[in-house]
Amino acid sequence: MCIRVQYAPRHLIVxxxxxxRQVITIPEDLTSTVLFTLRAVRAVLHQLDVPQxxxxxxxxxxxxxxxxxxxATHRQTEVIQVHISHAPAAAGRHHAA
Known part of the structure; x- marks a missing residue:
């Protein structure tokens, strides 16, 4: 199963x-822009040794x-699938083992 993202209040994230569950939980106060949220997801993936x-x-x-x-549609308890598509990855992308 691929990763998913969930938003939660910062004080609830241990x-x-x-x-x-294969879920990355992001503080809901980082949702003001996609850039902040994407950086947070990327940071967690980097810590998990997923090539970026x-x-x-x-x-x-x-x-x-x-x-x-x-x-645009997140709810605190909703776990979100985050792939652009379910098509095979583009050439030149890294694949984790």
Missing amino acids: DPWDAT DHFGALCWCGEDIDLTTAQ
């Missing part, structure tokens, strides 16, 4: 990575992470 390109964020399956739809 660990941003829930390996059991120079821009954006990549799931460990190699797909780009897109948070633009999630930004």
